[in-house]
Amino acid sequence: MKMNKKLMTTMLIPLALMLVVAFGYAQFTSQITETVTATAGSFDIEFTGTPTITFSSGYMTGSATITSPTTLTVTASNFAPGDYATVTFYIISTGTLPGVLSETNNGPSPFTYSDNVAGTTIGITSTAGPFTATITLPSGAGNVDQGAPVTFTVTITGTAT
Amino acid sequence: MLTAIVFVVLVSSGALAWAQFTSTITESVSASAGTLTLIVTGYTIVSEPSYMTVLVTGVGSNAITITASPFAPGDSVVIDVTIKNTGTLPATSLGDGVSYTNKYDSTFMLSTGTFPGSLASGNSVTITQTITCESPLPNAAEGASMNGTITFTGSVGT
Numbered sequence: 001m002k003m004n005k006k007l008m009t010t011m012l013i014p015l016a017l018m019l020v021v022a023f024g025y026a027q028f029t030s031q032i033t034e035t036v037t038a039t040a041g042s043f044d045i046e047f048t049g050t051p052t053i054t055f056s057s058g059y060m061t062g063s064a065t066i067t068s069p070t071t072l073t074v075t076a077s078n079f080a081p082g083d084y085a086t087v088t089f090y091i092i093s094t095g096t097l098p099g100v101l102s103e104t105n106n107g108p109s110p111f112t113y114s115d116n117v118a119g120t121t122i123g124i125t126s127t128a129g130p131f132t133a134t135i136t137l138p139s140g141a142g143n144v145d146q147g148a149p150v151t152f153t154v155t156i157t158g159t160a161t
Numbered sequence: 162m163l164t165a166i167v168f169v170v171l172v173s174s175g176a177l178a179w180a181q182f183t184s185t186i187t188e189s190v191s192a193s194a195g196t197l198t199l200i201v202t203g204y205t206i207v208s209e210p211s212y213m214t215v216l217v218t219g220v221g222s223n224a225i226t227i228t229a230s231p232f233a234p235g236d237s238v239v240i241d242v243t244i245k246n247t248g249t250l251p252a253t254s255l256g257d258g259v260s261y262t263n264k265y266d267s268t269f270m271l272s273t274g275t276f277p278g279s280l281a282s283g284n285s286v287t288i289t290q291t292i293t294c295e296s297p298l299p300n301a302a303e304g305a306s307m308n309g310t311i312t313f314t315g316s317v318g319t
Contacts, residue, residue, distance in 0.1 A: 043182045059195070059251055059282065070186040078195035080250050081318030085192070097182060111192050135192050139319045146248075149193040160182035 042095035043160035047072045048127055051089040060085065079111070079137035081145075090129035093122045097160040101128070108152040110145045112136045117156055195250035199315050201225045202285060207239040215240070227292070230306075232269070235296035244313055245285040252280040252315030257288070261309030269294055269307035276313060288313070 051064040051072060062076035064087045076085035093099065103117040115133035122128040133154070137145070204217050204225070212231065215238055219225035229238045246252050257276045263269055274289040290311060298305075 041182070044184045045186055047186060059249075062192075067189075072186070072188045074188060074190045074192075076191070077193040078249050079192065080195055080197075083318065087188075089188075091186070095184070099182075099184070108190065108192065110194075113190065133188065135190060137192075137194055137318075141194065141318070145194050146196045147194055149191070151189070151191045154188035154190060156186050156188065158184045158186075 041097040041160070043093070043097040043099050043158060044095040045091050045093050045099070045101070045122065045156070045158040046070055047089060048092035049090040049129070051087060053088075054086045056082075056084045056086075064089065074133075074135070076135055081137055081141040082139040084134055084136040087133040087135070088130045089133070090127050091117075091122065091131065091156070091158075092127045093125060093158070095160070096124060098123050099158040099160045101156060101158050103154060103156050105154040106152050108135070108150050110137065110141050110148060111150050111152075112138060113152070113154065115154070121161070122158060195317075196248035197250045197252055197315055197317050198246070198248040199223055199244055199252065199280075199313060200247055201242055202245045203243045205241040205243075207241055207289070209238045210236050213238065227290075229292055232292075232294035234294055234298040234302075237291055237293040240290050240292075241287050242290055243285050243287045244280075246280045246282055246315065249282055250317045251282050252317055254278070254316045255280060256314050258312045258314070259309065260312075261307050263305065263307045265302045265305035267295060268298060268302050268305045269309075271307070271309040271311065273311050280315060 046069040047066045051066060053062050053064040053074065053076065055062065057080065060076065060078045060083060062074065062085055064072065064074045067073045072089055074087050091101065099122055101117050101120045101122060103115060105113050113133065113135055115131055117131050120128055200223050201220055203220060206215050209215055213229060213236065216228045217225060225242065227240060255276045255278060257273055259271050259273055261269065261271045270293045272291050276288060277286055280286055
């Protein structure tokens with residue numbers, strides 16, 4: 001019994017020493033915190049300014065109006081073969097990123113459409129333009145095209161670069 | 162193998178990044194061609210022999226028919242025909258042509274006044290037309306007839 005007590009004491013002393021050392025290790029600590037805030041940029045384009053429309057012949061009529069920030073509505077009528085209407089407009093970038101513009105349209109036959117938007121780089125919160133769009137009734141149009149009404153959509157897409 | 166996987170991952174992440182930030186605006190365009198339509202809206206018989214009957218049909222269309230008889234040698238009928246541009250476009254180039262076929266030599270002659278160079282939308286022009294029976298004529302020309310056509314053409318555009 002006495003032997004066991006002595007053995008027990010011998011084992012407890014190192015354990016107590018280890019605990020002391022361990023607590024000693026945990027006592028002195030320090031930490032720093034790095035708070036990171038990251039925000040994605042935005043890229044938005046809109047029509048801006050006052051668009052204009054001109055005609056190749058005096059008997060033609062029409063208008064170009066920004067009906068919402070993202071919609072430019074153009075009407076042009078009374079084309080004869082070879083006549084064309086020219087629309088001038090501006091695009092503004094309201095986001096925080098620069099971008100490049102591209103254009104597609106869904107086919108205005110028998111009319112043709114062209115503009116100089118594609119490939120234009122637009123800076124941050126800056127205005128690009130004036131852009132020129134031309135709507136033409138080709139000289140090859142015949143009597144079958146008399147009075148032909150056409151509605152088509154031109155989609156201008158800006159892609160952040 | 163590992164290189165290939167890394168390449169695919171890089172390409173995929175690159176493609177996603179490319180498609181992420183876009184903005185679209187639209188230009189809505191309505192365009193319409195005009196029309197050019199010439200029709201005969203009326204006529205006036207200016208002069209004719211008292212024994213002659215003149216019948217004009219087709220008013221309101223782009224083709225009229227004039228039937229006149231009987232002619233004696235030297236007779237003539239003068240008719241003013243009114244032509245209107247009912248289209249939305251001006252006729253910037255106008256022309257006319259006369260063709261006729263006599264069933265006996267050159268018994269009859271059909272002529273028309275000068276068509277103006279242009280005719281605005283909604284405007285009218287009056288053209289004088291004359292049908293003349295030649296003189297003198299032999300008895301063999303009795304009962305002879307003529308079929309003729311006057312064509313008015315307007316155009317616009319290039």
